[in-house]
Amino acid sequence: MTTTEARPTDRKSPELVDMSWDPITRIIGNLGIYTKIDFANREVVECHSTSSLFRGYSVFMKGKDPRDAGFITSRICGICGDNHTTCSDYAQQMAYGVKPPPLADYIVNLGEAAEYMFDHTIFQDNLVFVDFCEAMVKATNPSVLARAERTEAPRGDIHGYRTIADIMKAFNPFEGEVYKEALKVSRITREMFCLMEGRHVHPSTLYPGGVGTMPQPSVFTDYLSRLMKVIDFVKKAVAMNDDVFDFFYEALPGYEEVGRRRVLLGCWGAFQDPKTVDYRYETMNSWGKDMYVTPGIIVDGELVTNNLVDINLGLRIMLGSSYYEDWVNESPFVTHDPLGNPVDMRHPWNQTTVPVPQKRNFDDKYSWVMSPRWFDQRTGDHLALDTGGGPLARLWSTALSGLVDTPYVKSTGHSVRISLPKGESLPETTLEWRIPQWSNTIERDRARPYFIAYAAAMALQFLEEAMGMVRAGETKVFENYEVPDEAIGCGFHEAVRGVLSHHLVIKDKKIANYHPYPPTPWNASPRDMYGTPGPYEDAVQGQPIFEENGPDDFKGVDIMRTVRSFDPCLPCGVHMYVGKGKTLTTLHSPTYGANHG
Amino acid sequence: MTTHSSTAEVSKEPERSEDRQGIDEIHILWISEGMSCDGDTVSLTAADQPSIEDLVLGLIPGLPKVNLVNKVLSPSLGGEDFLAPYRAAVRGELGPFILVIEGSIPNQNIIEGDGYWTSFGNDPETGEPQTLNWWIDQLAPKAWAVVAAGTCATFGGIHAMAGNPTGCMGLADYLGWDYTSQAGLPIVNVPGCPIQPENFMETLIWVLYHAAGSAPPPPLDHMLRPQWLFGKTVHEGCDRGSYYEQANFATDYNSPKCLVKTGCWGPVVNCNVPKRGWMGGIGGCPNVGGICIGCTMPGFPDAFMPFMDEPPGSTLSSLVIKPYGAVVRRLRGMTNELVNHEPRWRHNKRKLTSGYDPRWRP
Numbered sequence: 001m002t003t004t005e006a007r008p009t010d011r012k013s014p015e016l017v018d019m020s021w022d023p024i025t026r027i028i029g030n031l032g033i034y035t036k037i038d039f040a041n042r043e044v045v046e047c048h049s050t051s052s053l054f055r056g057y058s059v060f061m062k063g064k065d066p067r068d069a070g071f072i073t074s075r076i077c078g079i080c081g082d083n084h085t086t087c088s089d090y091a092q093q094m095a096y097g098v099k100p101p102p103l104a105d106y107i108v109n110l111g112e113a114a115e116y117m118f119d120h121t122i123f124q125d126n127l128v129f130v131d132f133c134e135a136m137v138k139a140t141n142p143s144v145l146a147r148a149e150r151t152e153a154p155r156g157d158i159h160g161y162r163t164i165a166d167i168m169k170a171f172n173p174f175e176g177e178v179y180k181e182a183l184k185v186s187r188i189t190r191e192m193f194c195l196m197e198g199r200h201v202h203p204s205t206l207y208p209g210g211v212g213t214m215p216q217p218s219v220f221t222d223y224l225s226r227l228m229k230v231i232d233f234v235k236k237a238v239a240m241n242d243d244v245f246d247f248f249y250e251a252l253p254g255y256e257e258v259g260r261r262r263v264l265l266g267c268w269g270a271f272q273d274p275k276t277v278d279y280r281y282e283t284m285n286s287w288g289k290d291m292y293v294t295p296g297i298i299v300d301g302e303l304v305t306n307n308l309v310d311i312n313l314g315l316r317i318m319l320g321s322s323y324y325e326d327w328v329n330e331s332p333f334v335t336h337d338p339l340g341n342p343v344d345m346r347h348p349w350n351q352t353t354v355p356v357p358q359k360r361n362f363d364d365k366y367s368w369v370m371s372p373r374w375f376d377q378r379t380g381d382h383l384a385l386d387t388g389g390g391p392l393a394r395l396w397s398t399a400l401s402g403l404v405d406t407p408y409v410k411s412t413g414h415s416v417r418i419s420l421p422k423g424e425s426l427p428e429t430t431l432e433w434r435i436p437q438w439s440n441t442i443e444r445d446r447a448r449p450y451f452i453a454y455a456a457a458m459a460l461q462f463l464e465e466a467m468g469m470v471r472a473g474e475t476k477v478f479e480n481y482e483v484p485d486e487a488i489g490c491g492f493h494e495a496v497r498g499v500l501s502h503h504l505v506i507k508d509k510k511i512a513n514y515h516p517y518p519p520t521p522w523n524a525s526p527r528d529m530y531g532t533p534g535p536y537e538d539a540v541q542g543q544p545i546f547e548e549n550g551p552d553d554f555k556g557v558d559i560m561r562t563v564r565s566f567d568p569c570l571p572c573g574v575h576m577y578v579g580k581g582k583t584l585t586t587l588h589s590p591t592y593g594a595n596h597g
Numbered sequence: 598m599t600t601h602s603s604t605a606e607v608s609k610e611p612e613r614s615e616d617r618q619g620i621d622e623i624h625i626l627w628i629s630e631g632m633s634c635d636g637d638t639v640s641l642t643a644a645d646q647p648s649i650e651d652l653v654l655g656l657i658p659g660l661p662k663v664n665l666v667n668k669v670l671s672p673s674l675g676g677e678d679f680l681a682p683y684r685a686a687v688r689g690e691l692g693p694f695i696l697v698i699e700g701s702i703p704n705q706n707i708i709e710g711d712g713y714w715t716s717f718g719n720d721p722e723t724g725e726p727q728t729l730n731w732w733i734d735q736l737a738p739k740a741w742a743v744v745a746a747g748t749c750a751t752f753g754g755i756h757a758m759a760g761n762p763t764g765c766m767g768l769a770d771y772l773g774w775d776y777t778s779q780a781g782l783p784i785v786n787v788p789g790c791p792i793q794p795e796n797f798m799e800t801l802i803w804v805l806y807h808a809a810g811s812a813p814p815p816p817l818d819h820m821l822r823p824q825w826l827f828g829k830t831v832h833e834g835c836d837r838g839s840y841y842e843q844a845n846f847a848t849d850y851n852s853p854k855c856l857v858k859t860g861c862w863g864p865v866v867n868c869n870v871p872k873r874g875w876m877g878g879i880g881g882c883p884n885v886g887g888i889c890i891g892c893t894m895p896g897f898p899d900a901f902m903p904f905m906d907e908p909p910g911s912t913l914s915s916l917v918i919k920p921y922g923a924v925v926r927r928l929r930g931m932t933n934e935l936v937n938h939e940p941r942w943r944h945n946k947r948k949l950t951s952g953y954d955p956r957w958r959p
Binding site: 065204358 | 630671755763881887903
């Protein structure tokens with residue numbers, strides 16, 4: 001149902017080989033990808049994704065003081081921990097009925113903008129791009145590299161590289177110019193983050209009710225001067241990425257099929273508007289739409305909803321292939337939301353996590369990840385939404401809704417326009433990200449540098465607003481509150497790689513239930529109880545293979561590009577499964593620089 | 598009051614470097630498959646004094662050639678390709694190597710049957726997941742040195758919190774606190790949730806200088822932490838510490854004053870972050886508005902929760918300091934007022950009153 005339709009081809013008799021990559025490198029956490037590849041027809045026939053790590057946040061948070069939730073849940077992720085703290089604080093603020101002073105919201109927005117810039121940069125340039133760098137393309141598609149050497153880079157006037165191969169060389173790990181510069185930029189943007197949130201990756205100055213960051217003018221000056229230092233790097237990154245990705249479509253006709261799946265995107269929104277947000281559930285639809293990244297669920301190119309209440313009520317956590325016991329027969333924590341709408345037993349507010357470690361079996365249970373789905377009332381489908389790695393869904397949803405209209409970022413209904421000011425070497429630049437034709441590997445990757453530009457542009461606006469308040473003497477950053485005896489709350493936010501929600505139930509001033517849902521369970525989920533594969537499985541399964549190596553020296557670069565395009569991050573949970581086909585040959589993982597770290 | 602008493606030396610007599618043989622090339626086998634968030638690896642990439650690329654590219658003089666094998670930074674595509682050096686080390690064919698463990702170690706013994714809490718690759722024979730515990734059992738006896746990166750690996754950390762379902766613990770609890778490596782070193786613990794980037798880099802480099810034969814082993818305290826990094830408390834390096842001394846306490850997070858009453862554990866936590874900053878001197882915890890929640894400590898997190906309440910011990914000490922602080926604050930206020938004036942002779946009247954004397958002799 002959610003699987004991308006099969007491509008018509010002249011089929012040869014299949015030549016099936018089992019191939020696995022476990023662990024997957026250049027990601028955070030434990031992810032294994034198990035496939036069956038048909039080398040005769042050059043396509044992936046089956047794919048399972050599995051995560052082999054269980055830590056148990058939703059278990060050990062029970063009974064704890066709810067105010068500790070942000071500090072604890074930060075530790076879910078070693079790269080986007082602050083997204084968790086922020087989301088937890090949103091959920092707690094709803095439960096406590098507290099609205100932080102507007103300056104605190106701006107400081108959080110500035111911290112999150114720096115986080116998006118940092119995380120997307122280090123991931124794209126130091127982890128993803130290794131799969132597109134000269135060394136890798138030489139090992140997997142030598143003819144493509146030869147063509148890249150002959151192909152002039154159309155945007156060379158911006159980034160300064162003459163040919164496509166020159167760009168690829170600049171991304172060679174540890175030695176390439178851009179690889180090294182990206183590491184430096186990721187440090188500058190992390191410093192910007194630390195100015196607002198104290199420490200990276202687990203922030204020290206975020207609290208439910210506001211922040212502890214001292215809003216002195218110098219904090220904002222130090223942020224601005226660093227932002228301006230990297231603004232030209234951002235413009236160049238967009239140009240280089242566009243050049244390389246356009247070249248791939250051109251050099252390998254049909255590459256759009258790699259990692260393509262039906263457009264099933266989810267975005268929960270980011271960057272609150274401090275002027276309108278009050279964190280109350282009752283008004284969530286209205287302040288949710290005021291966010292500077294608009295929430296939305298997009299199915300086959302159509303915006304199904306951008307109401308956070310609809311989004312919330314449609315959440316379903318399914319089992320099927322995961323190592324857990326079902327909880328549907330237990331008594332619910334929450335029967336109705338604060339607006340009186342019924343809440344499903346499979347909703348995170350009602351989930352109970354009972355781990356059952358067991359043998360991995362790809363025909364039955366094979367992952368520590370559960371299967372979050374979104375229930376589409378129109379069709380009765382449980383949709384395996386993906387996040388497009390984060391930026392693809394965020395830009396798509398914002399573009400379609402047409403609600404964001406700021407001095408630096410504008411949504412047009414079909415695109416997002418981003419204006420960046422003059423930097424050290426490049427003039428003022430307006431970039432336009434247009435809704436692409438496909439939801440595939442290349443478009444997921446391409447959206448990433450555009451979203452870095454988006455975050456940089458929004459940061460400029462947040463800086464202006466925050467400085468205006470500080471200069472006017474409005475420097476309050478924290479609001480006090482009482483923890484109620486009983487309450488519920490939910491937070492919706494965007495972790496770097498996509499949708500993030502935290503659901504909280506308080507009883508006797510303690511946590512009775514807490515369920516964080518980060519993007520990776522959405523993207524990396526296994527087959528659910530209806531047999532619907534998760535997005536990684538769906539995107540890889542059926543994709544064509546363009547790598548020039550045969551089964552003996554196969555590296556699987558097209559598969560790895562697809563998996564990495566989702567920005568996998570396993571601490572928050574992933575998995576995949578290989579089907580029940582007849583195994584002809586079993587090979588283990590491919591080789592590339594086996595002695596190289 | 599000082600907490601120096603808690604940092605007794607373990608390695609009292611550094612070896613003389615000339616007695617030892619230097620190592621020219623060493624592998625760093627980093628495993629982050631413990632109960633972890635990989636935040637320590639990510640933090641490591643924030644270090645700039647020196648940076649990870651400086652280390653890998655051999656730009657730090659006097660160190661052995663370093664081959665870093667880390668899943669997040671590996672240019673390999675993954676799977677067996679990535680695991681090759683680990684497998685070689687298990688067979689005893691790769692050495693010397695430093696084993697870095699990130700994340701806490703689950704208790705596999707509480708699982709009945711074939712399940713696992715966390716694994717790292719598959720058994721090439723059976724295709725079954727190979728547990729983290731198996732790898733540690735294989736590699737720890739062969740390692741030239743073992744380094745625990747972050748509070749999860751050192752002491753158990755967040756994932757070993759009360760009520761955790763995995764029974765997880767720190768590396769020294771798993772291997773034994775008296776474990777010694779091939780080089781005769783105890784486990785080197787670098788706590789922090791996550792590691793402060795430069796703290797980790799500096800410790801690793803000290804271990805590498807030791808490998809090169811040019812430095813004694815790093816001096817560690819009784820919890821196996823580097824003494825020069827964890828010998829002082831947060832409070833001793835905090836720029837809000839003087840507010841405490843003046844009994845000037847913040848009552849909520851809007852204040853630049855001492856945060857003890859709003860939940861800061863700085864006075865009793867061994868950590869240098871307020872002094873050193875988070876990265877390149879920027880950021881930190883209480884110095885920039887965040888309460889210290891004790892994330893470098895063996896008792897973290899349970900001993901410090903609920904984080905946002907005043908630590909029980911500080912109720913008395915902050916009461917005791919009150920009369921002293923009030924007097925000192927007033928006296929300092931008076932002196933401050935006094936020195937906030939310019940001397941009388943700075944004016945533009947028609948007479949020089951500065952005391953100038955052209956023929957002054959002592």
